[in-house]
Amino acid sequence: MSDLQPFEAVPNPLIAQPDFKVPAEMDAAIDELISHYPKKRSATLMLLHAIQERYGFISEEAVNWVAKKLELQPINVLEVATFYPMFKHRPVGRWHLKVCRTLSCALAGSYQIHQGYCKKFGLDPHAHGAQTSKDGQVTVEFVECLAACGSAPVLMCNETLHENVSEAKANEIVGGCK
Numbered sequence: 001m002s003d004l005q006p007f008e009a010v011p012n013p014l015i016a017q018p019d020f021k022v023p024a025e026m027d028a029a030i031d032e033l034i035s036h037y038p039k040k041r042s043a044t045l046m047l048l049h050a051i052q053e054r055y056g057f058i059s060e061e062a063v064n065w066v067a068k069k070l071e072l073q074p075i076n077v078l079e080v081a082t083f084y085p086m087f088k089h090r091p092v093g094r095w096h097l098k099v100c101r102t103l104s105c106a107l108a109g110s111y112q113i114h115q116g117y118c119k120k121f122g123l124d125p126h127a128h129g130a131q132t133s134k135d136g137q138v139t140v141e142f143v144e145c146l147a148a149c150g151s152a153p154v155l156m157c158n159e160t161l162h163e164n165v166s167e168a169k170a171n172e173i174v175g176g177c178k
């Protein structure tokens with residue numbers, strides 16, 4: 001008898017966004033952007049950034065739209081969108097707090113910071129993945145190394161990196177979130 005186990009289906013990392021529509025002016029701007037590249041495919045990252053900037057995340061419909069625009073298969077776009085951690089695949093709050101949990105930051109207190117944020121925003125400190133507060137304003141997420149290990153603990157609030165974050169500084173950072 002074979003030892004092979006049945007193949008387990010990998011869940012789709014993308015969520016649906018049935019109302020996804022690209023307005024005419026954005027479509028035109030994207031066509032212009034693509035024209036700067038010798039091959040359409042080379043514009044994949046830029047298009048994903050543009051989509052995320054406008055819609056906040058990359059949905060299944062967005063991947064299909066980018067693929068059609070660049071004359072690619074959706075899998076070609078999906079592999080780029082899921083390789084880079086800066087792309088989000090579900091909506092996040094207005095404030096996205098990413099707390100590093102890799103060794104240097106963990107030893108320097110990042111778990112306490114994460115726990116403090118979860119308590120403050122009514123989230124489960126033991127849950128995996130990003131969690132968003134009930135009012136949809138704040139998303140808290142544990143992430144892997146943010147490449148600033150020398151100044152642990154480190155976190156990001158949206159696109160801003162904060163280093164040497166004490167619990168008091170962590171509270172200051174979220175001071176403007178509410």
Ligand code: FES
Nearest residue numbers: 100105146148149
């Ligand atoms: S371990 Fe936290 S930034 Fe590298």
